[in-house]
Amino acid sequence: MTIHASYGEAFERFAAALPATERAARAAAFDTFAQRGLPDDGIERWHYTNLQPFAAQPVHLALATAAPDLSAWRLDGCDEHVWINGRALNDAAAPAPLPSLDAHAGLAGLHRAFATPGLQLTVPRDVRLDRPLHVLSVSDAREAGEMFHLAHRIRLERGAQALLIVQNIGLPGATRFSTQSLSIELAEGAQLTLVRVQDEARGTTHWLQTAADVGRDARLDVVNVDLPCETADPIPGEAAAAKASGTLIRSDWRVKLAAPGAHAELSGLFGADGRVHLDNQYEIDHAAPHGTSRQWFRGLGFGPSQAILNGRVVVQRGAQKTDSEQRIANLMLAKGAEIDAKPELEIYADDVKCAHGASCGQLDDAAVFYLRARGVPEAQARALLIYSFINDVLARVPHVALRLRLARRITARLGAGLDLSEATLSGAAA
Amino acid sequence: MAANPSDIPVPAEGIEALVQNRKYAAGFVTDVESERIAPGLSEDVVRLISAKKQEPEWLLEFRLKAFRRWLSMREPHWAHVEHPRIDFQAITYWSAPKSMANRPKSLDEVDPKLIETYNKLGIPLKEQEMLAGVQNVAVDVVFDSVSVATTFKQKLADAGVIFCPISEAVREHPELVKKYLGSVVPFGDNYYAALNSAVFSDGSFVFVPKGVRCPMELSTYFRINERNTGQFERTLIICEDDAQVSYLEGCTAPQRDENQLHAAVVELVALDRAEIKYSTVQNWYPGDENGVGGIYNFVTKRGDCRGRASKISWTQVETGSAITWKYPSCILRGDDSVGEFYSVALTHHRQQADTGTKMIHLGRNTKSTIVSKGISAGHGQQAYRGLVRVLEKAEGARNHTQCDSLLIGDQCGAHTFPYTEIRNPTAIIEHEATTSKIADDQLFYCRARGIGEEDAVSMIVNGFCKDVFKELPMEFAVEAQKLLQVSLEGAVG
Numbered sequence: 001m002t003i004h005a006s007y008g009e010a011f012e013r014f015a016a017a018l019p020a021t022e023r024a025a026r027a028a029a030f031d032t033f034a035q036r037g038l039p040d041d042g043i044e045r046w047h048y049t050n051l052q053p054f055a056a057q058p059v060h061l062a063l064a065t066a067a068p069d070l071s072a073w074r075l076d077g078c079d080e081h082v083w084i085n086g087r088a089l090n091d092a093a094a095p096a097p098l099p100s101l102d103a104h105a106g107l108a109g110l111h112r113a114f115a116t117p118g119l120q121l122t123v124p125r126d127v128r129l130d131r132p133l134h135v136l137s138v139s140d141a142r143e144a145g146e147m148f149h150l151a152h153r154i155r156l157e158r159g160a161q162a163l164l165i166v167q168n169i170g171l172p173g174a175t176r177f178s179t180q181s182l183s184i185e186l187a188e189g190a191q192l193t194l195v196r197v198q199d200e201a202r203g204t205t206h207w208l209q210t211a212a213d214v215g216r217d218a219r220l221d222v223v224n225v226d227l228p229c230e231t232a233d234p235i236p237g238e239a240a241a242a243k244a245s246g247t248l249i250r251s252d253w254r255v256k257l258a259a260p261g262a263h264a265e266l267s268g269l270f271g272a273d274g275r276v277h278l279d280n281q282y283e284i285d286h287a288a289p290h291g292t293s294r295q296w297f298r299g300l301g302f303g304p305s306q307a308i309l310n311g312r313v314v315v316q317r318g319a320q321k322t323d324s325e326q327r328i329a330n331l332m333l334a335k336g337a338e339i340d341a342k343p344e345l346e347i348y349a350d351d352v353k354c355a356h357g358a359s360c361g362q363l364d365d366a367a368v369f370y371l372r373a374r375g376v377p378e379a380q381a382r383a384l385l386i387y388s389f390i391n392d393v394l395a396r397v398p399h400v401a402l403r404l405r406l407a408r409r410i411t412a413r414l415g416a417g418l419d420l421s422e423a424t425l426s427g428a429a430a
Numbered sequence: 431m432a433a434n435p436s437d438i439p440v441p442a443e444g445i446e447a448l449v450q451n452r453k454y455a456a457g458f459v460t461d462v463e464s465e466r467i468a469p470g471l472s473e474d475v476v477r478l479i480s481a482k483k484q485e486p487e488w489l490l491e492f493r494l495k496a497f498r499r500w501l502s503m504r505e506p507h508w509a510h511v512e513h514p515r516i517d518f519q520a521i522t523y524w525s526a527p528k529s530m531a532n533r534p535k536s537l538d539e540v541d542p543k544l545i546e547t548y549n550k551l552g553i554p555l556k557e558q559e560m561l562a563g564v565q566n567v568a569v570d571v572v573f574d575s576v577s578v579a580t581t582f583k584q585k586l587a588d589a590g591v592i593f594c595p596i597s598e599a600v601r602e603h604p605e606l607v608k609k610y611l612g613s614v615v616p617f618g619d620n621y622y623a624a625l626n627s628a629v630f631s632d633g634s635f636v637f638v639p640k641g642v643r644c645p646m647e648l649s650t651y652f653r654i655n656e657r658n659t660g661q662f663e664r665t666l667i668i669c670e671d672d673a674q675v676s677y678l679e680g681c682t683a684p685q686r687d688e689n690q691l692h693a694a695v696v697e698l699v700a701l702d703r704a705e706i707k708y709s710t711v712q713n714w715y716p717g718d719e720n721g722v723g724g725i726y727n728f729v730t731k732r733g734d735c736r737g738r739a740s741k742i743s744w745t746q747v748e749t750g751s752a753i754t755w756k757y758p759s760c761i762l763r764g765d766d767s768v769g770e771f772y773s774v775a776l777t778h779h780r781q782q783a784d785t786g787t788k789m790i791h792l793g794r795n796t797k798s799t800i801v802s803k804g805i806s807a808g809h810g811q812q813a814y815r816g817l818v819r820v821l822e823k824a825e826g827a828r829n830h831t832q833c834d835s836l837l838i839g840d841q842c843g844a845h846t847f848p849y850t851e852i853r854n855p856t857a858i859i860e861h862e863a864t865t866s867k868i869a870d871d872q873l874f875y876c877r878a879r880g881i882g883e884e885d886a887v888s889m890i891v892n893g894f895c896k897d898v899f900k901e902l903p904m905e906f907a908v909e910a911q912k913l914l915q916v917s918l919e920g921a922v923g
Contacts, residue, residue, distance in 0.1 A: 044508040301855065317840070332855035335822070343861065345846040346510075350837040350867045360852045360859040 029112035036106030062146040078134035086148030118152035123160040132163040141176035156190035170201025184212035216259035226270035257291035272305035299330035301337025312344040326356040383414040466525035496617035496627030509784040592637040599635035614697035633663035638673035669704035702737030714750035721780025724752025731758035735767035743770040759788035762796035777810025786816035791827040800831040806842035813845040
């Protein structure tokens with residue numbers, strides 16, 4: 001496996017600034033990356049996504065930049081934590097353990113070798129955070145091939161509750177490569193709602209792994225919204241960075257229901273356009289009896305793009321009385337869009353209830369006709385139906401202002417303005 | 431451990447006896463003197479096979495190209511199955527009953543021991559019997575590497591249908607074989623297809639000319655007899671415009687402790703408005719309850735709906751084999767063409783199956799239906815893996831997939847991997863899957879009415895599989911139900 005020499009150079013520079021105690025582990029991680037390289041599409045879990053070409057591209061550590069204007073993304077009433085190019089803006093640098101990842105060895109090695117600490121938070125027993133946490137990771141690449149790697153960790157102790165909003169923001173600029181890990185641990189009875197908004201810029205190659213361990217009677221709710229690169233303008237150096245598409249986003253979600261009574265709800269929504277390659281891999285691992293899980297996914301193929309949605313449910317031997325349901329629905333709205341969906345089940349126990357379904361289609365002509373017959377113009381009728389289609393997922397975003405912002409952005413792309421306000425949204429969510 | 435044929439009561443009728451034996455009744459070995467080449471695979475072996483079959487130069491070239499491609503390929507590991515590495519040099523790639531060296535001119539000259547074998551399997555070879563009205567099915571029989579007999583040739587020839595061993599077709603109808611061989615499954619399609627293309631032995635060839643509706647069901651029985659031999663048959667079925675055929679295949683092998691490899695390739699070609707129905711009852715030796723022995727069934731089956739409004743329908747009942755790796759597929763190339771896949775797959779003891787289909791929608795208004803029923807018992811592992819791909823030009827494509835799993839016992843596994851790849855915004859694709867077990871209240875209901883537990887299970891399983899069984903020709907449907915019952919023996923209680 002050959003990797004570009006610039007990775008080694010970047011690592012030497014990076015390692016030189018590390019405390020001596022960390023160097024050995026980092027060097028071992030880098031060696032694994034150097035030996036194994038990045039995953040290619042010959043590996044079943046990477047069937048649709050080939051990262052190997054990126055290992056042959058020159059990279060360098062992302063430069064420090066001045067804090068950009070974040071007012072467009074800021075959310076009222078939240079505790080804000082900002083990272084720019086992997087550097088904390090307002091968080092004190094605290095020593096953090098290296099992230100451990102269950103992923104392709106080479107890719108995990110790369111992440112571990114270069115990871116800088118992101119959010120490191122423990123919510124103590126029975127504490128309920130009254131303000132949502134808003135984590136902003138901004139990538140501001142000025143030169144082609146900038147890379148950074150960020151590792152977040154959040155732990156909720158027994159009975160703790162929190163709302164976490166993680167937003168990736170890409171400022172337009174040059175090509176870039178970043179990885180991010182988010183490790184979540186929920187102790188008995190803890191409850192976490194995680195909203196992730198993915199707003200990467202054109203020319204980005206990004207890999208995210210979220211791994212959650214859900215304890216006894218604990219509950220995890222995830223809403224993942226992917227709305228990358230809304231403009232289709234090419235940027236310099238793009239062709240070299242990504243062969244078929246300008247932007248490549250791959251997200252791995254691993255949720256382990258580790259103890260009896262654990263519950264997880266995963267929902268996802270994507271809008272794909274602008275030759276983006278968007279690969280979401282969701283996995284729920286029922287490792288203990290009496291676990292319940294629900295998954296809802298909605299996808300929109302706006303234009304030339306490839307969106308992949310793999311939803312996997314594993315029921316381990318002994319995880320009896322598991323109850324799991326998964327629904328995937330996609331709408332193809334334009335030529336040139338490709339949606340590859342795969343709802344997987346892997347079941348090793350017999351007393352379980354597992355159902356899944358996937359569909360792909362268009363708006364129902366009869367429904368459009370119904371609205372038009374009542375005087376709604378066609379464009380608006382279509383927008384309304386699409387809005388109702390995605391609202392099953394959108395309504396799960398607990399932060400109303402964020403929900404409204406997302407709803408407006410999506411409906412704006414449908415070419416017909418819907419008059420949405422916080423009031424109508426609250427009504428819709430009820 | 432090879433069973434001595436004399437230990438096993440010879441069934442008068444295959445199925446009835448299977449039920450009474452309550453074990454793998456087709457597991458006997460026939461003591462026929464056979465001619466085989468030394469184990470191992472090299473270019474020389476490929477040349478030798480070709481020479482033994484007195485093949486023309488172009489076919490040898492085809493084999494050699496495939497062999498060279500195979501050498502450069504990696505063994506696939508994506509399937510949800512586990513097995514020790516296969517030693518391709520330990521396999522014998524050619525074995526033929528010795529008496530076949532001088533091919534029999536008629537059935538009377540076929541080695542009586544072979545006839546006996548097929549009688550044990552319940553396959554009447556004698557045309558007289560058939561003509562007496564037992565069945566109206568023409569049969570081609572493949573024993574290890576060669577086809578031993580084909581019945582009803584004359585009657586078929588009168589209708590213009592060619593039904594013969596593929597080796598004979600190479601000699602008699604080279605232009606047809608040359609035109610279609612490898613046109614659906616190219617020689618380098620996948621690892622096992624490349625291997626088959628290099629060393630394929632025999633198999634059936636069917637050609638139904640324009641406008642002909644094949645007057646009877648066609649059937650092939652495959653039998654692996656020799657130890658350490660692989661069977662690599664090749665089947666090619668062509669239906670010209672407006673033609674129709676229904677083809678059945680059945681498979682058995684002796685009970686042996688070693689694993690044996692079966693890597694077949696089946697190619698179907700349907701031209702304008704043609705219709706091909708291909709049914710399989712696969713009962714290769716599954717290995718014993720500890721997973722010793724059994725056939726590795728790694729098969730590539732693909733149909734090409736090349737013409738407008740053509741239709742290909744696959745129906746399979748998979749009860750045998752230690753490992754099944756098989757995805758009968760349809761390429762829906764012609765506008766308005768239709769692909770269907772109906773499958774019942776059962777894994778018991780240590781059996782593993784990774785099976786499903788591929789529906790590739792290329793033409794406009796193409797439709798496909800997938801119904802898959804997986805049953806897993808004991809330590810069996812059962813996976814459905816299916817692909818529905820709609821390409822850019824396939825306006826108005828439609829697919830419906832129904833995929834159900836039934837688990838019997840808490841040590842088995844049932845898995846679903848349905849791939850959908852949609853590139854046309856007018857496509858309508860639906861996938862539904864459920865996983866369930868035989869409910870206690872269902873069993874209680876039956877038992878309260880005096881139905882024994884095993885019969886009750888069998889009844890419920892049959893109900894679960896009904897959607898698929900109704901697609902099988904009558905004789906096969908009966909056989910399939912009985913097979914399922916036998917295969918599930920001991921799964922409950």
